Amino acid sequence: MNIEQLKYIVEISNAGSLKTAAQKLNISLPALSQSVTKLEKELSITIFHRSRKGTHPTGEGKILIQKANEVLEKLQAFFDEAEKFTHTLKGELKIATFPGPLDLLADQITLYKKDFPFTKASIEEDNSQHIIEKVIKEEVDIGFILYTEEDIKNNKNIRFHKLYNGCMVVAVNKKSPLANNSYITEKMLENQPIILYNDHSILDFVQNLDVLEHKMEILFTTNNVETIRYALERNTAINIGYDYAFKTITGLANNNSYVTLPFVDTIKNNYYFGYIYPAHKGITQVTKEFLKRLT
Missing domain, CATH: 1.10.10.10 (Winged helix-like DNA-binding domain superfamily/Winged helix DNA-binding domain)
Structure with a gap:
């Protein structure tokens, strides 16, 4: 053996x-x-x-x-x-991330490289489902994603480490009548033009809304955050997405032209933000040191 x-x-x-x-x-x-x-x-x-x-x-x-x-x-x-014991950390760090923490991760990699110049690092942006697939195929060492309990259940060969609890929200222009509400119900979404970020958890959440069939107008899905921001600023559509995204993504965060509203409590919409890695492979010392500094 x-x-x-x-x-x-x-x-x-x-x-x-x-x-x-x-x-x-x-x-x-x-x-x-x-x-x-x-x-x-x-x-x-x-x-x-x-x-x-x-x-x-x-x-x-x-x-x-x-x-x-x-x-x-x-x-x-x-x-x-x-x-x-070699006193010099060597190796490669390959990261894939949901758009939200991209700027933070890029800043941390810059600092990391100064302390460990013999390491190599790369970072790419993608949606959560694609990142899960890349981690399973070991194309990246670690992935930062938004995920649900269903993702944990369906991916036993991945380790999930939670960093943040979140919920889905609806983003609407301040001039929209919806902006006067403190929360959103399914009824309020009827006949509203909607665009969605192309992420499996968002799409699954919307698919499970009772109002979807015949009464909800999904204009299109996109991987371009700027397209979502553009539509919200011009009041041409509303967006259903992660509260985390509107707190962290450059262009969506700190934008005064629209507001985000939570769903009514009766609609279950919890998710998590965190990092994932292959269960059988574990985390290398290069990755451990980066995570230590990040947290």
């Missing part, structure tokens, strides 16, 4: 197929299959059921894969601790 074999069974479990895992691990399919078969023979245990529908862990396999996850996390902690 070796460490590579532990990595292999964890990746196969996450991918659900030998072919996908082999592509991710950048090794040939026969080599991966042979390595797992060799491990199974060594342990005298069948770790995976193989079929045309995919490769899935057996009951015993699930337990061993969980233990392999724990071993790999401990191994990463070992390397991180050893790295401290």
Whole structure:
């Protein structure tokens, strides 16, 4: 048995197929299959059921894969601790983020690089669903997203760390009759022209509103925050979105041309802001040091 074999069974479990895992691990399919078969023979245990529908862990396999996850996390902690003794932090930090904290993260990376010049850092902006996919594929080390309990339930291979509790709000121009209210009901949204930021939690929330069918006018969705700001300032549409966005995103925050209103208490609309990372991989020392400074 070796460490590579532990990595292999964890990746196969996450991918659900030998072919996908082999592509991710950048090794040939026969080599991966042979390595797992060799491990199974060594342990005298069948770790995976193989079929045309995919490769899935057996009951015993699930337990061993969980233990392999724990071993790999401990191994990463070992390397991180050893790295401290070199007195020079090295490595790469790849971040993907929802637009809100982009400016803050960029400022922190600048300061971080001054203290750790031998590190490399990159940051990209995207919506929360795409960031979840990038974290699962390990295209980035860490993602800052807005998410719901449903996202936690549907992504067991991701660790979620909450930083902020939020709620959905409706943004309306101050000249709109809606601006005179202290909260928004579904009835008030009837026949209102609406634009939405293209994020899965926002779209799911709107889809579940009873008023949607026949009575709500969704003009379009967009990934451009400036388009939303433009429509709000000119009173051509209203926007349903995250309260966090209107507190943090440049262009949306501190804008005197519109107001944000909460939904009535009977409408469940909670979400969280925080960071995510692959459950089986853990967080590297480079990432840990950045998060320590950020918080």
